[in-house]
Amino acid sequence: MKNKWSLFLLTILIVLSLSLSACAPAATEEPAVEEPAPAEPTEVLPEPTEAPPPAAPKTATMPFFEEPDTLNELYSQMWFAGLAFDLMNLSFWQFDDVQEINLELAAEFPTIENGLISEDGLTVTIPLREDVIWTDGAPVTANDYVFTYEMFMDEGNAVQTRYPFDTFVESITALDDYTVQIVMTEPYVGWAVGFDVNFLPKHILEPVFEAEGTIDNADWNRDQSVTNGPFKLKEWAAASHLILEANDDYWRGRPNLDQLFIRIVPDDEAQMAAIKAGDTDIGSFLSAADKPDIEELPDVELIAASSGYVESWFFNTISAELAAENDLQAGHVALQDKLVRRAIVMAFDREELIETLYYGLYRVPAVFWYDSPYEDTSIEPWPYDLEAAMALLDEAGWVDTNGDGTRDKDGVELVIQYSTTAGHELRESTGLVFQQSMAEVGIGVDILNYSYDVMWNSYGDDGPAARGEYDIVEWSTLPGDFPDPNTPDWLCEEIPSADYPAGVNWYGVCIEKLDELFAQQAVTVDQDARIQLYQEIERIMHDEMFWMGVRTDPDFWSLNSRLQNVKFSGVDPLWNAYEWDVAP
Amino acid sequence: MTRYVIRRILQAIPLLIIISAILFLLANEMGDPLASFGGRRRIRSSDRERLTRQLGLDQPVMVQYLIWLVGNDWMQIDVDGDGTPDEYGTRRGVLRGDFGTSFMEKRPVLEIIGERFKNTMILMITAEIVILFFAFWIGIYSALRQYSFVDNVVTTFSFVGYSMPVFWLGLILMYVFSVNFKRWGLPYFPTVGMYDLAVGPTIPQIAWHLVLPVTTIAIISIAGYSRYVRSQMLEVINQDYIRTAHSKGLPDRWVITRHALKNAALPLITIIGMDLPLLIAGATVTESIFAWPGMGRLYWDATQDTDIPVLMGILVIISVLVVVFQIITDITYTFLDPRIRYE
Numbered sequence: 001m002k003n004k005w006s007l008f009l010l011t012i013l014i015v016l017s018l019s020l021s022a023c024a025p026a027a028t029e030e031p032a033v034e035e036p037a038p039a040e041p042t043e044v045l046p047e048p049t050e051a052p053p054p055a056a057p058k059t060a061t062m063p064f065f066e067e068p069d070t071l072n073e074l075y076s077q078m079w080f081a082g083l084a085f086d087l088m089n090l091s092f093w094q095f096d097d098v099q100e101i102n103l104e105l106a107a108e109f110p111t112i113e114n115g116l117i118s119e120d121g122l123t124v125t126i127p128l129r130e131d132v133i134w135t136d137g138a139p140v141t142a143n144d145y146v147f148t149y150e151m152f153m154d155e156g157n158a159v160q161t162r163y164p165f166d167t168f169v170e171s172i173t174a175l176d177d178y179t180v181q182i183v184m185t186e187p188y189v190g191w192a193v194g195f196d197v198n199f200l201p202k203h204i205l206e207p208v209f210e211a212e213g214t215i216d217n218a219d220w221n222r223d224q225s226v227t228n229g230p231f232k233l234k235e236w237a238a239a240s241h242l243i244l245e246a247n248d249d250y251w252r253g254r255p256n257l258d259q260l261f262i263r264i265v266p267d268d269e270a271q272m273a274a275i276k277a278g279d280t281d282i283g284s285f286l287s288a289a290d291k292p293d294i295e296e297l298p299d300v301e302l303i304a305a306s307s308g309y310v311e312s313w314f315f316n317t318i319s320a321e322l323a324a325e326n327d328l329q330a331g332h333v334a335l336q337d338k339l340v341r342r343a344i345v346m347a348f349d350r351e352e353l354i355e356t357l358y359y360g361l362y363r364v365p366a367v368f369w370y371d372s373p374y375e376d377t378s379i380e381p382w383p384y385d386l387e388a389a390m391a392l393l394d395e396a397g398w399v400d401t402n403g404d405g406t407r408d409k410d411g412v413e414l415v416i417q418y419s420t421t422a423g424h425e426l427r428e429s430t431g432l433v434f435q436q437s438m439a440e441v442g443i444g445v446d447i448l449n450y451s452y453d454v455m456w457n458s459y460g461d462d463g464p465a466a467r468g469e470y471d472i473v474e475w476s477t478l479p480g481d482f483p484d485p486n487t488p489d490w491l492c493e494e495i496p497s498a499d500y501p502a503g504v505n506w507y508g509v510c511i512e513k514l515d516e517l518f519a520q521q522a523v524t525v526d527q528d529a530r531i532q533l534y535q536e537i538e539r540i541m542h543d544e545m546f547w548m549g550v551r552t553d554p555d556f557w558s559l560n561s562r563l564q565n566v567k568f569s570g571v572d573p574l575w576n577a578y579e580w581d582v583a584p
Numbered sequence: 585m586t587r588y589v590i591r592r593i594l595q596a597i598p599l600l601i602i603i604s605a606i607l608f609l610l611a612n613e614m615g616d617p618l619a620s621f622g623g624r625r626r627i628r629s630s631d632r633e634r635l636t637r638q639l640g641l642d643q644p645v646m647v648q649y650l651i652w653l654v655g656n657d658w659m660q661i662d663v664d665g666d667g668t669p670d671e672y673g674t675r676r677g678v679l680r681g682d683f684g685t686s687f688m689e690k691r692p693v694l695e696i697i698g699e700r701f702k703n704t705m706i707l708m709i710t711a712e713i714v715i716l717f718f719a720f721w722i723g724i725y726s727a728l729r730q731y732s733f734v735d736n737v738v739t740t741f742s743f744v745g746y747s748m749p750v751f752w753l754g755l756i757l758m759y760v761f762s763v764n765f766k767r768w769g770l771p772y773f774p775t776v777g778m779y780d781l782a783v784g785p786t787i788p789q790i791a792w793h794l795v796l797p798v799t800t801i802a803i804i805s806i807a808g809y810s811r812y813v814r815s816q817m818l819e820v821i822n823q824d825y826i827r828t829a830h831s832k833g834l835p836d837r838w839v840i841t842r843h844a845l846k847n848a849a850l851p852l853i854t855i856i857g858m859d860l861p862l863l864i865a866g867a868t869v870t871e872s873i874f875a876w877p878g879m880g881r882l883y884w885d886a887t888q889d890t891d892i893p894v895l896m897g898i899l900v901i902i903s904v905l906v907v908v909f910q911i912i913t914d915i916t917y918t919f920l921d922p923r924i925r926y927e
Contacts, residue, residue, distance in 0.1 A: 069688040158638040239877030502629035
């Protein structure tokens with residue numbers, strides 16, 4: 001009987017092996033290239049020669065951690081959806097790997113010097129290229145942009161955000177087929193970013209809008225057979241993949257790649273396995289923890305692209321008076337004193353944190369606008385110095401009078417609440433390190449983390465951050481109009497209240513001089529003058545220390561050496577996909 | 585029997601409505617559907633307010649449930665947010681076959697589910713066949729040779745298999761048979777996906793890509809199922825009628841398949857009947873690891889995004905199938921055991 005069982009198992013194994021072998025896809029062979037036979041001189045017409053076998057299509061593969069929910073920019077702010085939009089659709093321009101303007105549909109970038117921005121900064125005129133066509137042959141015109149604006153603003157469309165159109169635009173008109181004019185209600189320095197949206201094909205979507213009163217459910221949103229970018233959609237299998245193919249009519253000429261395979265791989269470990277197996281040329285959304293794995297691969301490199309994001313600490317400087325007035329929760333009274341805030345920063349070793357938790361891949365940013373023209377490189381981060389930190393706390397009057405190990409003043413113990421997004425392991429670890437660090441200088445830390453869908457709820461929805469229910473809160477952020485530096489986060493008028501629940505200054509920061517400088521930069525078109533203003537802002541922020549940069553937060557990509565000419569941008573990551581090529 | 589089936593179906597209708605109401609309430613408590621709308625940025629309050637109205641989330645939960653169930657084409661809704669109802673809605677409700685539109689994808693829920701359904705069926709039916717085949721063989725063999733060396737080995741491996749986390753097993757298989765086999769120059773399996781995009785969805789391609797995910801699901805499920813089969817068979821083969829069958833001189837194979845297995849199968853049918861609807865739900869973890877575009881991933885994504893229409897669509901379909909398969913299971917009993925009568 002035992003022999004029979006062994007035989008049975010053996011048979012099963014053989015059958016399975018044979019079946020799997022049969023199922024294995026046939027190995028693809030490189031098409032053989034034959035030497036052309038030398039032509040023999042003859043007086044008769046030559047025999048028709050056989051066409052050479054077609055070359056294998058040049059293909060690159062990249063994974064997306066999330067599947068785009070749509071291919072219409074109106075309906076998604078998902079990062080991966082943005083990558084897909086930009087591969088297939090054009091806007092006025094893109095920002096390259098050094099954050100310089102790379103013109104696409106615009107023929108010229110507006111400036112005051114070339115007369116395309118009015119002296120008062122309220123009118124911007126954008127001339128368009130006249131040689132760009134949709135893949136169905138229709139020209140891309142200013143009317144497409146005006147239609148796009150109208151779709152953003154129409155009540156029938158459940159677009160994700162209308163910003164900045166609803167805030168700054170008085171009118172957008174087509175002066176002629178190839179000239180867009182934007183008139184603003186007030187100067188908006190972030191216009192080059194905010195108004196730079198992908199054009200919608202009016203001739204495709206307008207009939208849908210007229211019939212249904214909305215383009216929410218338009219086929220084009222997922223089936224973009226008509227595009228104007230370097231690639232067009234060939235196939236989208238839900239949750240599986242997107243296949244893009246080169247657009248022969250792209251205005252720069254056909255891209256080097258014939259196809260781009262985008263696989264939806266929702267598991268980061270699986271993505272790493274695919275990178276290791278060489279199943280993908282690009283890896284996206286990688287983290288510092290992936291560094292050791294990537295370093296083991298001879299053909300793959302890890303690339304950081306500055307994204308403008310900075311992992312930040314925000315100090316709650318909401319005073320008791322402001323809290324009572326605006327129905328907010330005041331921060332710990334000690335945090336009203338900038339000496340205490342600075343002491344906390346100096347008692348926390350960010351360099352060590354980056355080395356131990358983040359494989360040394362990041363650096364400590366001294367200013368909010370790091371790696372940008374607005375960065376004042378003379379400013380150094382406050383150093384890690386326990387002695388100096390304790391001296392600052394003493395100077396501020398916070399000493400341990402009752403011998404319980406925690407500093408106090410006027411009967412108030414110096415115990416602060418640190419909060420971040422629950423479930424983010426590295427941030428939670430940062431909280432624990434912070435707790436230990438503060439114990440060394442006599443500051444107690446309570447940790448209270450919130451899930452991400454609760455943390456960022458608005459003032460009206462009792463969001464803990466918006467309501468000031470923290471003393472120090474951590475997340476990664478970037479200037480609102482990145483790569484433009486403009487941000488409303490620290491304006492007095494942006495402190496939320498029942499009358500203004502949309503306020504974004506959740507930190508209670510209100511410094512008159514800072515307000516003046518932000519107001520001034522908002523109407524300063526001259527770049528050098530604006531840089532000077534930002535550097536002054538940075539010096540105030542460095543001195544007041546209501547914001548602290550924990551670490552830079554670039555996007556990490558892996559790139560297989562098979563794929564060439566790839567330059568990742570932190571703003572428009574795949575901006576030069578038209579130049580990508582595979583190694584010969 | 586017909587009256588019994590009709591009665592069960594009629595009883596199921598209020599049951600399903602109650603289940604759907606509970607599920608709807610729970611789904612609404614899962615989180616904020618607009619939380620992920622801002623992408624990497626925070627969503628503005630004014631956009632949040634507008635979207636809340638446009639998606640119908642400004643209504644009380646019970647009104648939202650009512651609209652989900654019976655639609656809103658019979659009532660006027662406020663389209664422009666001025667507080668005054670402007671026009672009739674367009675939703676027909678689940679009872680009229682309209683499962684709504686995904687918050688994230690802005691597409692009909694049934695269309696989204698339909699796309700994933702066939703992929704899940706390919707994966708799960710293959711897995712179920714492999715599971716049942718091996719579980720019955722291993723279970724029966726172990727029962728017939730109780731406490732033998734092979735039985736002890738099988739028992740050990742069953743417990744090991746049963747206790748392995750599915751994500752760990754999937755990744756181990758991927759690293760061994762995809763990454764390392766390729767590195768060692770051996771024939772290797774693909775890491776992710778349903779087929780090689782350069783080749784297309786051919787049967788050999790899909791079969792080849794099925795191997796690792798099916799193996800992952802099967803190893804864990806075979807371990808559990810084979811223990812059920814073994815224990816049921818052990819219970820039956822010691823019964824008097826089995827001894828009688830043997831003493832009548834019937835061949836072993838006949839006794840095992842016709843007498844023992846048929847009777848042992850009754851409780852197993854219950855387990856399988858309960859498991860089959862869950863096949864439709866897919867294998868969330870396995871599908872995520874191997875990037876298999878099935879229902880499990882859809883469910884996971886909808887949960888992450890609090891995409892309530894999609895979530896409700898999946899849950900209601902599974903609830904209906906559970907009820908349907910319970911009725912089918914009850915009917916199957918009558919074929920396996922003539923003593924059972926429902927009239």
